[in-house]
Amino acid sequence: MKKLRFRLLIEYDGTDYSGWQVQNGQVTVQGEIEEALTRIFGYHVRITAAGRTDSGVHARAQVAHLDLNDEPDTGRLLRSLNGVLHRDIRVKSIDSVDQVFHARYDAVLREYIYKISAQPTALMRRFVWQLYYQLDLEKMNAAATIILGKHDFASFCRTKSDVENHICNVEFASWYAQDGLLLFCIRADRFLHGMVRALVGTMVDLGRGRIDTTEFRNILAAGDRRSAGPAAPARGLTLEKIFYSKSI
Amino acid sequence: MKKLRFRLLIEYDGTDYSGWQVQNGQVTVQGEIEEALTRIFGYHVRITAAGRTDSGVHARAQVAHLDLNDEPDTGRLLRSLNGVLHRDIRVKSIDSVDQVFHARYDAVLREYIYKISAQPTALMRRFVWQLYYQLDLEKMNAAATIILGKHDFASFCRTKSDVENHICNVEFASWYAQDGLLLFCIRADRFLHGMVRALVGTMVDLGRGRIDTTEFRNILAAGDRRSAGPAAPARGLTLEKIFYSKSI
Numbered sequence: 267m268k269k270l271r272f273r274l275l276i277e278y279d280g281t282d283y284s285g286w287q288v289q290n291g292q293v294t295v296q297g298e299i300e301e302a303l304t305r306i307f308g309y310h311v312r313i314t315a316a317g318r319t320d321s322g323v324h325a326r327a328q329v330a331h332l333d334l335n336d337e338p339d340t341g342r343l344l345r346s347l348n349g350v351l352h353r354d355i356r357v358k359s360i361d362s363v364d365q366v367f368h369a370r371y372d373a374v375l376r377e378y379i380y381k382i383s384a385q386p387t388a389l390m391r392r393f394v395w396q397l398y399y400q401l402d403l404e405k406m407n408a409a410a411t412i413i414l415g416k417h418d419f420a421s422f423c424r425t426k427s428d429v430e431n432h433i434c435n436v437e438f439a440s441w442y443a444q445d446g447l448l449l450f451c452i453r454a455d456r457f458l459h460g461m462v463r464a465l466v467g468t469m470v471d472l473g474r475g476r477i478d479t480t481e482f483r484n485i486l487a488a489g490d491r492r493s494a495g496p497a498a499p500a501r502g503l504t505l506e507k508i509f510y511s512k513s514i
Numbered sequence: 515m516k517k518l519r520f521r522l523l524i525e526y527d528g529t530d531y532s533g534w535q536v537q538n539g540q541v542t543v544q545g546e547i548e549e550a551l552t553r554i555f556g557y558h559v560r561i562t563a564a565g566r567t568d569s570g571v572h573a574r575a576q577v578a579h580l581d582l583n584d585e586p587d588t589g590r591l592l593r594s595l596n597g598v599l600h601r602d603i604r605v606k607s608i609d610s611v612d613q614v615f616h617a618r619y620d621a622v623l624r625e626y627i628y629k630i631s632a633q634p635t636a637l638m639r640r641f642v643w644q645l646y647y648q649l650d651l652e653k654m655n656a657a658a659t660i661i662l663g664k665h666d667f668a669s670f671c672r673t674k675s676d677v678e679n680h681i682c683n684v685e686f687a688s689w690y691a692q693d694g695l696l697l698f699c700i701r702a703d704r705f706l707h708g709m710v711r712a713l714v715g716t717m718v719d720l721g722r723g724r725i726d727t728t729e730f731r732n733i734l735a736a737g738d739r740r741s742a743g744p745a746a747p748a749r750g751l752t753l754e755k756i757f758y759s760k761s762i
Binding site: 277278279324326348353354355356357358385386387388389391393504 | 525526527572574596601602603604605606633634635636637639641752
């Protein structure tokens with residue numbers, strides 16, 4: 267039977283989820299969406315995302331694809347899906363795509379933003395790390411420059427991760443202040459498990475004066491997770507955007 | 515006994531509160547802060563805010579004052595207060611002020627922002643009205659111009675309100691698009707009960723083409739709440755700023 271492929275653009279508040287990927291006995295974003303689709307279609311529908319997000323991490327524009335047996339009314343499907351899903355997961359759009367489109371393999375860059383608030387905040391509490399230290403943005407940006415390009419990021423990867431290699435190509439990495447927040451934006455071809463949070467935690471150590479730029483460089487070279495700083499909390503991290511090779 | 519006066523700057527997510535003002539049997543923001551202060555000081559401390567906010571309405575910078583018997587360590591008090599309060603209420607600063615300062619009477623302007631999202635959103639769900647109609651911003655801005663200056667806003671005030679008159683001086687009112695949202699910003703010397711939400715609801719009726727500018731003008735002139743449109747949901751409304759006559 268010929269299947270039809272569709273692309274979903276998904277936004278979620280990850281606070282109450284054990285990350286993207288389906289796991290036994292855990293409430294996950296993928297699990298919730300697949301369950302909603304199964305309720306709507308009456309058969310199990312699998313969805314494939316551009317990348318996993320860790321427990322508690324948010325997404326502004328996760329991309330996923332799915333295959334259906336029949337051509338649906340996508341406008342109606344969008345309303346049905348959002349009607350069934352908890353309102354902390356929203357499908358923003360559903361588009362018909364070519365069968366060769368693959369949400370993961372066609373993605374060439376992923377962008378994450380990590381947010382730190384130097385002031386107590388109620389409105390942003392689910393999406394920022396509230397951290398009242400004085401941070402040296404210039405030093406943190408020196409570290410951001412060090413990680414640019416191709417590096418082995420084993421020092422910033424969860425040790426239990428099962429990937430074949432730890433090489434990532436960081437295309438952009440920068441700290442900047444905006445609307446009273448301190449933001450770290452990073453774009454790379456791929457990210458390892460816990461990588462952004464380990465990078466942010468270690469860069470904050472640098473910004474607080476606990477380590478210096480040379481030590482940061484040594485941590486990256488060490489290839490050992492124990493050499494880096496503690497992981498920054500998940501709540502501050504959002505998957506912002508997925509870039510594709512061709513306009514789709 | 516001589517009392518010492520302090521000014522609080524408070525941010526809150528009003529989603530789970532019956533508004534600012536203390537009411538019997540209701541969970542209110544004022545009630546929660548007074549309870550926290552009473553736990554810390556061992557005597558009942560009253561706080562006076564620049565203005566009440568309705569049930570479900572948020573504040574980015576509510577201002578309040580309180581009197582204490584003794585000079586506290588304000589840095590420590592700030593940490594204690596935020597330690598006791600639920601994290602959807604945050605005290606951002608505590609400053610010693612002159613005894614003549616009054617959070618309500620010295621406030622000359624209040625600024626509210628109402629947010630509408632034309633797209634489904636998970637991350638902003640607590641703070642926007644998700645409304646998928648096409649809205650004519652130009653027409654809505656024509657209405658915003660109509661309400662500028664001194665007017666009787668009885669048409670946009672809850673009928674149960676007990677104020678002496680319904681005259682407000684609107685200094686600024688404007689609709690604009692930002693970050694994929696539609697925002698309405700309004701500054702006035704005072705606001706009536708439910709006023710911004712009634713204004714937004716009626717302006718959306720205009721933006722959808724249900725009424726025209728002449729009808730909007732007639733609604734304002736009617737002085738009757740029943741003539742105006744339905745109130746916009748509380749979740750989209752945030753008290754953004756209080757302006758004071760002198761730098762304090």
